[in-house]
Amino acid sequence: MAGKVGTRTTRARGRSDAEPAEVLRDYYQRMSLVRAFELRASEMYARAKIGGYCHLNLGEEATVVGLMAALRPHDYLFASYRDHGYALMRGLAPGRVMAELFGKTTGVSGGRGGSMHMFDTDARLLGGYGIVGGQVPVATGAALALTYRGEPSPDADAVMCLLGDGATNIGSFHESLNLAGLWGLPIVFVIVNNGLGMGTPVELAAAEPELFKRGDAYRIKGQRVDGDDVLAVRDAAVAALDRARGAREPGLIEATSFRLRGHSVVDPARYRSTEDTTAARSADPVPAFRARLIAMGVVDEAEAAAMDEAADQQVTAAVDFADASPDPTPDELFAYVYATAVPHAPHALPGDPVMDAL
Numbered sequence: 001m002a003g004k005v006g007t008r009t010t011r012a013r014g015r016s017d018a019e020p021a022e023v024l025r026d027y028y029q030r031m032s033l034v035r036a037f038e039l040r041a042s043e044m045y046a047r048a049k050i051g052g053y054c055h056l057n058l059g060e061e062a063t064v065v066g067l068m069a070a071l072r073p074h075d076y077l078f079a080s081y082r083d084h085g086y087a088l089m090r091g092l093a094p095g096r097v098m099a100e101l102f103g104k105t106t107g108v109s110g111g112r113g114g115s116m117h118m119f120d121t122d123a124r125l126l127g128g129y130g131i132v133g134g135q136v137p138v139a140t141g142a143a144l145a146l147t148y149r150g151e152p153s154p155d156a157d158a159v160m161c162l163l164g165d166g167a168t169n170i171g172s173f174h175e176s177l178n179l180a181g182l183w184g185l186p187i188v189f190v191i192v193n194n195g196l197g198m199g200t201p202v203e204l205a206a207a208e209p210e211l212f213k214r215g216d217a218y219r220i221k222g223q224r225v226d227g228d229d230v231l232a233v234r235d236a237a238v239a240a241l242d243r244a245r246g247a248r249e250p251g252l253i254e255a256t257s258f259r260l261r262g263h264s265v266v267d268p269a270r271y272r273s274t275e276d277t278t279a280a281r282s283a284d285p286v287p288a289f290r291a292r293l294i295a296m297g298v299v300d301e302a303e304a305a306a307m308d309e310a311a312d313q314q315v316t317a318a319v320d321f322a323d324a325s326p327d328p329t330p331d332e333l334f335a336y337v338y339a340t341a342v343p344h345a346p347h348a349l350p351g352d353p354v355m356d357a358l
Contacts, residue, residue, distance in 0.1 A: 016231060021298045027069070027230050028289055028299070029307050031061040034085040035286050036311040037094060040319060041084065041101060041115075045265045049322075050101045053130070054115040057085035059260035062285035063192055064089055066233025067160065067255075070241055076124045076146075076159045078139035081116035082192075083128045086162065090123040094314050095321035104325035111328050112336070133167035136189070140176040143187035147248070152186070156245040159187040160237070166197025168211050174218075177252070181218035184248035188240040189215075191252070192227065194259035199271040215252035227257030228285040258283050 016024060038056040045054050057064055060082075068089035071077060079086050087097050092108055100107030101115055108118050117128040126142070129135040139161035146157055167173055168191060180187050191211050195202055202209045212222035221243070225236045233255055240251030258280035262269035272280075293299045299307070334346050 016292060016296060019231065024293055024296075024298050025303075025307070027065055028293055028304070029311065030065045030089060031230065031286050031289060032308050032311040033094070033314060034061045034064055034088060036308070036315045037088060037097070037318070038084060040315045041098070042261070042265050044098075044101065044319065050115070051103065052114045052116075053081065054101070054265045055082040055263065056261055056265065057082055059258050059280060059284065060192060060194065060227065061085065062230040062289065063227040063233050063255045063257055066230040067162070067190060067237050069230075069234045070237030071160060072157075072241075074124060074157050075241070076126060076139075076142055076157065078126055078135040078142070078159065078161045079118070079128055080132075080135060080162055080164055080167070080192075081128065081130050082164070083116065083118045083162075087118040087120070087123075087125060087128075090120070090125045092118070092120055092123055092125070094318035098315075098318040099322040099325045102322040102325070103327070104322055105328050106321070106325040133163060133170040133173055136161055136163055136167065136170075136176045137172045139189075140180055140185065140187060143180065143185035143250075144183065146186050147183070152246055152248045154242065154246045156186060158241050158244045159185075160241070161187060161189050163189065163191055164197065165191055165193040165195070165202050165211060166200075166205065167191075168214055169197075169205060174214075177215060177218045177220055177250075180250040181215075181220045185250050186244040186248055188237065188244050188251040188253060189220075190237070191254045193254050193256045194227075195256070196259060196263070196272075198263045199267075199269075210254075212252055212254035220250050220252050222252040222254065224254045224256060227255035228283055228288065230285070230289065257285070260284065 034057055038058050042056060044050050064085035068086060077090060084097060087108060088094060096106060096108050100109055100111060100113060100118065103111040103114060105111050108120055113119060113128060116130040118125060119127050127135055139159050143159040193211055197205050212224040215222040223236055225232045227233060236253050240253055243249040244251055260280055290304050294304060330349055333349060338345055
């Protein structure tokens with residue numbers, strides 16, 4: 001069975017009774033926004049408004065919000081191709097994120113990146129990477145660059161690198177952890193373990209399926225947390241980032257959750273058993289957190305419904321913005337191919353007369 005096999009007894013949990021009510025409400029509002037956005041993205045893909053690959057954060061909302069709540073504004077974030085929710089939680093406007101999915105010029109990356117390549121230097125979101133694990137050595141290099149900017153301190157910047165469970169078996173993951181441990185880099189690696197590397201359960205792909213232990217070989221502290229618990233994720237990330245900033249101790253977090261849909265929007269997930277699908281739905285972090293807050297008296301049913309409606313309205317406005325945004329024009333096809341001008345760079349479209357291209 002895919003999913004959080006063998007993890008139920010080892011996951012750290014957060015204490016909601018110690019949190020201010022306004023923080024809990026804010027976290028629920030954020031989780032609701034990610035859920036509404038991803039559901040609408042799936043719908044827009046089915047309507048052919050979105051092309052290419054599209055991977056959703058459905059089922060991972062608590063992990064997304066918890067991790068982003070732990071980051072400071074000047075920290076650097078490197079993500080995998082499942083990056084929509086992280087872009088939203090780094091402060092990027094939903095309209096810009098949706099416009100990027102639509103391939104419009106008002107998108108986060110000007111419509112050139114699409115679902116897998118959200119990028120914004122102001123938010124210090126440095127990708128969205130389409131290659132499995134491609135972000136890991138780049139993020140490690142960014143952490144090395146930070147060591148040249150000053151001495152370790154509680155106020156120093158840090159790097160967070162997100163990756164899926166499948167990326168832990170590639171060579172550059174181990175090479176990067178080795179260098180991070182050897183050089184004492186200010187980076188926290190976060191494995192978002194939804195139990196399935198595309199369609200293969202972790203237990204069938206990793207000889208050590210408790211992935212947080214992968215850091216042991218490099219003397220990097222690892223921890224597994226409940227990815228369905230936004231507070232547990234946030235607290236683990238804050239502690240790891242603090243160690244990375246002040247003591248230059250890299251960290252490794254494994255956040256376990258269920259993926260509610262297939263690997264991408266076109267994946268019917270027929271490899272999942274009925275038992276696994278039922279378990280995933282029962283662990284859905286959004287209604288679970290909503291019920292938790294209602295039971296605590298933080299919100300009532302009407303307030304929670306109003307928060308969900310507000311999220312839906314934000315996403316509707318985002319779709320309207322993306323729909324009304326202009327498409328790229330053909331004359332922009334070769335823009336940004338090179339960082340600086342080079343001789344003989346392409347500047348004509350296929351089929352243009354040869355003399356016109358000279």
